[in-house]
Amino acid sequence: MIQFLVHEKTDNVGVATVDIKAGETAHGLYMDSQEKAEIKALQDIPLGHKIALSDFKADGGVIKYGHDIGKVVADIKAGEHVHVHNLKTRRW
Numbered sequence: 862m863i864q865f866l867v868h869e870k871t872d873n874v875g876v877a878t879v880d881i882k883a884g885e886t887a888h889g890l891y892m893d894s895q896e897k898a899e900i901k902a903l904q905d906i907p908l909g910h911k912i913a914l915s916d917f918k919a920d921g922g923v924i925k926y927g928h929d930i931g932k933v934v935a936d937i938k939a940g941e942h943v944h945v946h947n948l949k950t951r952r953w
Contacts, residue, residue: 865889865912867898869927874911874943876925881906903940911943923948 864887865875881887881902889898898914906912911925917937922929935947 863888863890865898865906867891867914868925869893870896871924871927873913873915873917873924875900875914877906877908877910877912880908881912887912901940903938904942906942911948913937913939913941913943915939917943917947 864879864881865877867875867889870891870893875889883902883904885902887900887902889900891898900912900914902912916939917923917933919933919936921933923931923933923943929951931948931950933947934949937943937947
């Protein structure tokens with residue numbers, strides 16, 4: 862079962878298509894290439910939220926849909942929940 866989608870190969874986050882529980886190995890799919898992906902979820906990832914596919918350092922960028930969608934404000938480990946507590950938009 863696919864639990865998250867990644868829009869483009871350059872993206873470094875996936876989007877949960879179901880609730881993902883901490884500790885489980887989540888199965889994903891790259892939409893552009895149909896390549897499969899797996900990552901161990903370190904935190905619960907709610908439906909529609911982002912899961913980190915790599916480690917991020919503060920001040921880094923998050924790529925989704927092939928575009929930089931924001932600035933990392935706290936270190937993030939691969940498998941963690943990416944949301945407003947650790948990511949801020951670059952618009953403001």
